[in-house]
Amino acid sequence: MSAERRATVVAIDGPAGSGKSSVARAVARELGFRFLDTGAAYRALAWLVLERGGDTDDEPTVLAALERLGTLELTVEPAGQRVAIDGHDVTEAIRSERISAAVSGVARTLPARSAVNERFRAIIADAEPGIVAEGRDITTVVAPDADVRVLLTADEAVRIRRRFGDVGGDEFQVGARLAARDASDSKVIDFLTAADGVTVVDSTDLTFDETVDAIVRLVRDRVS
Numbered sequence: 001m002s003a004e005r006r007a008t009v010v011a012i013d014g015p016a017g018s019g020k021s022s023v024a025r026a027v028a029r030e031l032g033f034r035f036l037d038t039g040a041a042y043r044a045l046a047w048l049v050l051e052r053g054g055d056t057d058d059e060p061t062v063l064a065a066l067e068r069l070g071t072l073e074l075t076v077e078p079a080g081q082r083v084a085i086d087g088h089d090v091t092e093a094i095r096s097e098r099i100s101a102a103v104s105g106v107a108r109t110l111p112a113r114s115a116v117n118e119r120f121r122a123i124i125a126d127a128e129p130g131i132v133a134e135g136r137d138i139t140t141v142v143a144p145d146a147d148v149r150v151l152l153t154a155d156e157a158v159r160i161r162r163r164f165g166d167v168g169g170d171e172f173q174v175g176a177r178l179a180a181r182d183a184s185d186s187k188v189i190d191f192l193t194a195a196d197g198v199t200v201v202d203s204t205d206l207t208f209d210e211t212v213d214a215i216v217r218l219v220r221d222r223v224s
């Protein structure tokens, strides 16, 4: 009797600007896998709260937005992810600095975390032939049994420089916002230390392609 081969799950966590989404997407593309950017769900909920004139620090307001989670569309194609909620395409809008500044309020709302995690687990369970899922608690909470679990990190100064390269503006402010979001998020989840069995990939001195290759190699070694 041959054992049934299940989909390969690659879980990647890390702090802001560590390269999770860009690296995870490239890894998925290289392996022909699906790609799940879990932060997009938190961002879409934050967008909905702000769209309604609310404040993400106000838990009842976040819980009201959570009632629309059923309308969240989150595609898992590495070539181009589409995000929509409550009938609005928010693919671009959720990347704004306004949403980045507000999203941690959603992340602190525990019922929101449980609800989105259920969605993520369903997406992961359905993914063929495999999926790369990235976020803050994928290796520890969402998919602790993933085939490959990576903590992707880089020195804070390097992460700030890379983010500044993306968004421009005032480098000091970019750094302050990135550090503030990490500080706030790390009160709810630990994405700065690797849990047992999680491999640390430190990209401080790696190029983008070297980082992608390091993770692709981990996957190929593990599942071949």
Ligand SMILES: Nc1ncnc2c1ncn2[C@@H]1O[C@H](COP(=O)(O)OP(=O)(O)OP(=O)(O)O)[C@@H](O)[C@H]1O
Pocket (backbone or CB within 6 Å): 014, 015, 016, 017, 018, 019, 020, 021, 022, 023, 039, 162, 163, 166, 203, 206, 207, 208, 209, 211
């Ligand atoms: N090893 C690397 N060398 C150079 N640039 C990199 C490397 N890894 C990622 N980058 C670049 O760093 C920037 C930040 O990456 P990305 O947006 O993927 O980070 P993130 O961890 O998803 O951030 P956030 O959690 O804030 O959404 C991007 O421009 C990306 O191309």
Ligand SMILES: Nc1ccn([C@@H]2O[C@H](COP(=O)(O)O)[C@@H](O)[C@H]2O)c(=O)n1
Pocket (backbone or CB within 6 Å): 016, 020, 038, 039, 040, 042, 043, 103, 104, 107, 134, 135, 136, 137, 138, 181, 185, 189
């Ligand atoms: N697994 C996750 C993923 C994200 N978050 C929260 O969402 C914010 C946005 O995430 P990005 O990866 O798109 O930057 C992030 O700052 C966290 O507040 C989370 O809690 N858990």
